[in-house]
Amino acid sequence: MDVDAVSQIVLLSLRIAALATAGCVIPAVGLAWLLARRRFPGRTLLDALVHAPLVLPPVVVGYCLLGLFGSRTWLGEWLVRTLGVHLPFTTGGAVMAAAVMALPLMVRSIRLGLEGIDRGLETAARTLGASRLDTFFSITLPLMLPGIVAGAVLAFAASLGEFGATITFAANIPDETRTLTLAIYTALQTPDGEASAKVLVMISMGLAIGALLLAEVSNRVTKNWLRAQ
């Protein structure tokens, strides 16, 4: 396996993980806020649905995605017709699979941060003339930031390692959906692929350690920035 091929795989993996993470942030903030702060009918169901990927076998999650977004399903057809987006067996699908798998991790992390925020601060902001929306953006959201950053790092690392849902929903197509983990799996399936697998495993380990370091650094930076009162 030459350097070009390896870097291709690494770049594709990083791109998919980054897009999945970025795509998760806003829904995760919204869901975390809903689940932590609001009481509404169906809250428990929503909670279960968001967290399902944590407990379901990833292959099952991939299968469910196929059932939802497959080209013959209503949602899949609608996506192709209105947005021209075809998810199954594309890079977009790999992003989607990674995002769905990473979402609960991010929601949990953000929710934990949100529950740690003193609601009295929000009340104080209201007495100072801030509307609910203003209070959310000027007080709640900035204070959620450490949780969001921690959640994003976690989601990114999880996305890099995503396998089951991706291979089921997006398949294993070179240069499109063949991420690091899928490439390692493929290399092990081919005769004489041992050497390539070894290289890819080393890179995978390096990225994981990098993500851990990043988590540590970002944690320290946000904690410093946000000195607890």
Added chain:
Amino acid sequence: MIELAFSVSQGDFSLEVAAVLPKSGVTGVFGRSGAGKSTLINALAGISTTARGLIKVGDEVFLDTERGWQLPVERRRVGYVFQDARLFPHMRIETNLRYGARRRSGGESSDLWQGVIDVLDLQPLLRRWPGSLSGGERQRVAIGRALLSRPQILLMDEPLASLDAPRKTEILYYIERLREAYPVPLLYVTHSLDELVRIADHLLLLSDGKVMACGPFLDLVGDTALQPYLGRFEAGSVLECVLEQHDETFGLSVLSFSGGELRVPKLDAPCGTRLRARLRGRDVAIALKDPPELSITNRVQGEVLALSYRDGPYVDVLIGAGNSKLHALITRESCARLNIRVGLSVIALIKAVALDSRTVGYSRRAR
């Protein structure tokens, strides 16, 4: 005028308020914990939305349940100082201070800004973060932040409760200064009468969710009928005094009041300062004739106005001297022995050491 006619029920606690407060000066909202003090100002601020009835501040209707009207918190223009300061931890002090000001129509006023910064000595704190401030400093910032949002009324909920004694004195000093510089009506919630003695003009007395009394502070605080709500060991009288002179040799200050003079441990305030002295009933003794060879120098000539018998072995003797009224708490036994009765001319004896900076008005600057 602040019109309050509302009720709040929360579980098995209910608060029933019907009172009219002046829209000026400092109104002390006093009561034991659980009396409903915080519930009252939270309803006024709009933080708790369970109040039913009418709340009006000046011409502005905050709440009118009959007409289905409720003004949201952010439009009531109440400056609220919480017990725990509640500074925004992700903003520097300067940004904290400007938070409210930026959100009021008309934007910020540089005169008000400079004035508040000066009165509360906030300049050295502006670049710092809330996490690095002491409790007293935080509370000063919280007061400044509330004031800078140009409120039509200031609310303080036990602002000194989480501070140690020297910090309490310090913050009280700032509140006194602020009261002179900015005549914003202030509702001050506390369970400490000592704090109110320093600053209150009016009193709203709460007990078990009901208003027991509402009126001028000095009248109410000496009202025997209300003593049970003020607590036996708080019982006493408050005298309005003027600081006449300092006695450097013995480290004393001389205060004059209608009816006599008091010598107290030296106060750190200039001559001419008006201040209040609180005399606890148990610190006042009674003599029929001027006793010779006694250490007590504070001797006030007066006449017994009333005797009220309390639970246990005590009698509360109300003594009139000039326009002032003094309470003396003595035993029934002493009362009978000296045959103290209404109309009798007596001398009230007050130990100077009973009057320290904690009970005498204008707080010394604690630095």
